[in-house]
Amino acid sequence: MGPALIDLLRAVLDKExxxxxxxxxxxxxxxxxxxxVVTVSPLWxxxxxxxxVVAFVSPYSERLVVHRVVGKKGDHYLIKGDSAREPDGxxxxxxxxxxxxxxxRNGKEILLGLGPERVLIARLTRNGLILNLLLPIWxxxxxxxxxxxx
Numbered sequence: 686m687g688p689a690l691i692d693l694l695r696a697v698l699d700k701e702x703x704x705x706x707x708x709x710x711x712x713x714x715x716x717x718x719x720x721x722v723v724t725v726s727p728l729w730x731x732x733x734x735x736x737x738v739v740a741f742v743s744p745y746s747e748r749l750v751v752h753r754v755v756g757k758k759g760d761h762y763l764i765k766g767d768s769a770r771e772p773d774g775x776x777x778x779x780x781x782x783x784x785x786x787x788x789x790r791n792g793k794e795i796l797l798g799l800g801p802e803r804v805l806i807a808r809l810t811r812n813g814l815i816l817n818l819l820l821p822i823w824x825x826x827x828x829x830x831x832x833x834x835x
Contacts, residue, residue, distance in 0.1 A: 687748065695782060706725075712752065713738070713766050717785075738751060739781050744774075
């Protein structure tokens, strides 16, 4: 996501308001999918914790990215997409714009991934295990979930 969206996001968060936008990409699957609506809040003077999903400007590409904090070293954060093979590297605190507070898919709020389970998800993501664990479980649950939804 380009510079115009970054500037708009910064301006809104500087006014201590929430910012909503449509996510693009697949690096946060299964918790955030392409076209989900993501709500970002300011950090309000706090620091993100391990497991938090954050919006940040990549120091390498200068693009807006939404990924999970999987570690911390001083004032730098190790950040990685839940389904990404490699982490984004150590990102300075100043590059982190806000924290993801809500995710909506097809008009419904998605709760999994932002609650207390986020710390476990961060540990699994950091070690590249999240998809190896969730994919088989999802394959078992998906047919039941489809029948339940109808």
